[in-house]
Amino acid sequence: MSNIPKIVILGAGYGGILTAQRLQKELKYNEADVTLVNRHEYHYLTTHLHMPAAGTDTIENTRISISNLIDEFKIDLVKSSVQEIRPQERKIILEDGTLSYDYLIIALGGEPESFGIPGLAEHAMSIRSINSVRLIRKHIEYQFAQYKNERNAQERINFVVGGAGFSGIEFVAELADRIPKLCKEYDVDPNFVNIYNIEAASTALPGFAPELVEYAMDVLRRKGVTFKMGVAIKECTTEGVILATGEEIKAATVVWTGGIRGNRMIEAAGFETMRGRVKVDDQLHVPGHDNVFIIGDNALMFNSEGRPYPPTAQIAMQQGVCCAQNVVASIRNQQLRNFEFSNKGTVASLGKGEGVAVVGKKLMKGWSAAQLKKVVDMRYLYTIGGITLVLKKGRFL
Amino acid sequence: MSNIPKIVILGAGYGGILTAQRLQKELKYNEADVTLVNRHEYHYLTTHLHMPAAGTDTIENTRISISNLIDEFKIDLVKSSVQEIRPQERKIILEDGTLSYDYLIIALGGEPESFGIPGLAEHAMSIRSINSVRLIRKHIEYQFAQYKNERNAQERINFVVGGAGFSGIEFVAELADRIPKLCKEYDVDPNFVNIYNIEAASTALPGFAPELVEYAMDVLRRKGVTFKMGVAIKECTTEGVILATGEEIKAATVVWTGGIRGNRMIEAAGFETMRGRVKVDDQLHVPGHDNVFIIGDNALMFNSEGRPYPPTAQIAMQQGVCCAQNVVASIRNQQLRNFEFSNKGTVASLGKGEGVAVVGKKLMKGWSAAQLKKVVDMRYLYTIGGITLVLKKGRFL
Known part of the structure; x- marks a missing residue:
């Protein structure tokens, strides 16, 4: 049995992939074991899902095999569905096994919130x-x-x-x-x-x-x-x-x-939640658990005006980067850093050649906003997969 | 009002299209008015339907706009659904109108026969x-x-x-x-x-x-x-x-x-039927109605051994040709000819590159039978639409 720390990441969405990639880059050989757990063998582009849903783009343009995104010599990939998180035992129950951890990053997706509307x-x-x-x-x-x-x-x-x-x-x-x-x-x-x-x-x-x-x-x-x-x-x-x-x-x-509300497994783990989400501390910890981090849909953070940030790909990715740094710092007994959201702007596509966007104080609409959406998507592909992935999946852009 | 005879063809399947095309060719200018009634604006290749049903070919490879098959200066095309055939009044009730006729060719498709199996x-x-x-x-x-x-x-x-x-x-x-x-x-x-x-x-x-x-x-x-x-x-x-x-x-x-059983409208018209089909005479008339012809799925004919011919594209096409000649002969008070089925063989495809066929006394299987199926399909396209249609729809072959 090795006594190097075991890091488990749950979920390979925007937050989970970014965390995994940064850990892979930052950690030295034998400094930690990293395991990434995901229900599917692919990562998907949530911000692009509206297109295959309507049928205006293909499924294949919307997902990427995780093995193309991480180095499986450095990170173990477990394809399984998480059933339960047991923070007291430092264990994860999977549908077909269990995993123990020293550090846990919960990057699971949320669930649709139906606000109790019948049916x-x-x-x-x-x-x-x-x-x-x-x-x-x-x-x-x-x-x-x-x-x-x-x-x-x-x-x-x-x-x-x-x-x-x-x-x-x-x-x-x-x-x-x-x-x-x-x-x-x-x-x-x-x-x-x-x-x-x-x-x-x-x-x-x-x-x-x-x-x-x-x-x-x-x-x-x-x-x-x-x-x-x-x-x-x-x-x-x-x-x-x-x-x-x-x-x-x-x-x-x-x-x-x-x-969207938080994943029901978060509540079930015994963490204090609001609509299923955990109000994480500035370093992205679950309060009282300095070895458990939550990022993405299940993390609740507030801006300087006291309003919660909506769950977006943008914030999940930034949290992923910060979280990876903080896990590494924890292992090395170094100072952790506080997460600060840097708003790069927001863009909504309105179908072919149309969109609206806000970047800083600048408002954009029409063709230029639609182009911006494509640039954002392309930049993401570049971030996670380099030019190879842009060329492979960038076709739809 | 013209007093030239009015010919109405119900259905633009294999039989109806062949009849219409032959009438178009045989009839002299102003010798008769021909109207082709069909529910859709397209003709489809029934023998090819199993492919788009399974999803191994497209719908577009399986249908042809009727206006590409007939000359609309010579034949009126009515896109409507037949509701009722009234032989006593020489009238057809459509979902959105009526048509009267002097000569009627019933080339409607059959209906699935469920043999009374519940559900x-x-x-x-x-x-x-x-x-x-x-x-x-x-x-x-x-x-x-x-x-x-x-x-x-x-x-x-x-x-x-x-x-x-x-x-x-x-x-x-x-x-x-x-x-x-x-x-x-x-x-x-x-x-x-x-x-x-x-x-x-x-x-x-x-x-x-x-x-x-x-x-x-x-x-x-x-x-x-x-x-x-x-x-x-x-x-x-x-x-x-x-x-x-x-x-x-x-x-x-x-x-x-x-x-397959006969179309329910045939029975409803008052004709004597067996499983919804009419035992037509040798000249393809409904017995007792020398101005009404039935071809294709609703026509019942027996071979020399007293067994009924199954309803196929092959027999419908041959009946269409004979029927057109007999309608023209009727108008011209000439001798009608008796229909005789000439069996060109049978071929069943078994998916990609596989098939079985009987041609005369020759049995074929495997690739050669699969090729024969393609030749049969291609020959049909050539018959109804010439080389243009073969080039356009022949892609699937």
Whole structure:
């Protein structure tokens, strides 16, 4: 048995991959054992999932084999699903085994938050993984195929998207781009297809400049999207959704993008949580556990105005880098550093050639914002996989 | 109002298209008005439908715009669905209008024959049109997508094909070819997928030489197909099928290829029928109606041994040619000719590079039979659309 410290990273999303890559780079030979646990053998680009979900890009352009991203001579890769985290025993229960650790980095993804709306968990689909977006895509195509065999049942070509935040708007935009192609492929009159975007808040894209929100909604309205803002979904049924106003929208397809909560395993581990997320300290520790770090969807951090940062790829990646440094510092008994979020800006795509973005104080819209989105995606590929990965997966950009 | 005779052709399948094209060629200017009625604006290659159904070829390779096949200056094309045939009034009721005729050619397609098996009409899909095969294809893909989101529900990747006649065997072969690709696309282990081909008769491909039947079944077994011969399906449910032996096979996908019966509108027209088909006279007339012809799926004719010809593309095309000549002869008060079927042979494809065929007394199997199938398809394209169509649609060959 070696007595070098054992580091376990749970999850190979944005945060987990960045942590693994930085550990791989920083740690000296035999300084620590690193194990990366992930349910799938691939890493996927969460910020790109709205495209394969709508069918405007392929699954293969959205995922990357993890073995292309890490050096398996330096890091052990375990393909398994985490069942339980036991911080008292320093153990992880996997579906097919257990792992013990000295340092743990929890970089698991969150879960869709349904806010207790009845039927949502059962009847709505969500954009959260390769498997879930493949289901959405196939479900949509299947509705078109069914429509042509059922004497034109309208609910087959009514599409409801709940939530008009980033994921909701980006998905709605891609769906609106895909509909004309689906109509052509399935011989359906596009005039009969409806896309409803329903949001309880009074506006789309919360936190964005009103000017950009207006622009984005105009772009999408022109693509055929019907917005229902300031209206909550009261219930989701097998037939569609019922709104707080009492209005029923019949739709065989309901996609819920209304929110993310922490992974249920975090609560189950005995950590104190808010909506399933742990308010980590400045060094990304779970309070009271200086060998357990949480980054990404399950980490709750507040900005200087006391508002929580939304879970984004950007913050997860920065946390990953900081976390790796802090784990190395812990092993070496050095000073840990405090995490500080550096906002590089925000960009939402609105389908082909359209987008809105905020970079510093600069507002961008239209083609330039769409290009910026591509640059951000490309830069990420470069960060994790160098020029090889940009050339391989950059095709879609 | 013109007093030239009005000819109406119902259906633009193999028989209807051949009739229309021959009438277009034979009739002199102003000798008759010809109207071709079809539900879709396209003609499709029924003998090719098993490929887009399994997903091994595209829909677009399987259909041809009717306006590319007929001269719309000479023939009126009405895109509508026939609701009723009223021979006493010499009228056709369409879903959106009526048509009167002096001569009628009924070239409508048949309907799946479920032999009264409970649940089959409701829960099984069938290979009979572009819309129905598009549904099968999307249904299959959807099951794979669901499988990955439902913790591996086995019934999602069990596939039951009822019937081991031509359509059944050809579809099963394509499906077996597609499964490995689907497994790769959806990250499913091919060892978990099952294809069951169930047939009440004791053997597949009835009427074929036993040597070829054995060969075909061996090819398909090697591709992973499980045969259950001599076992009837007792019931089809939402969960799968129950066999006469009591065995239940759970499967979310059941495709029924067990038989074709005549179109229900034929019976409803008041004609005497057997399984919905009319025993036409030698000149292809409905007995007692010398201005009404039936060709293709709804025409019942017997060979010299008193056995009915199965409904095939080959016989429908030959009937179309004869029917057009007899309509022209009727108009000109000339002698009508008797239809005689000339058997050019039979070929069944068994997926990529495999097939079985009988031509005259010659038996063929393997690659040469597969090539023959392509030649037959190509020859058909040449017959209806010349070299242009061969070049355009011949890609799949």
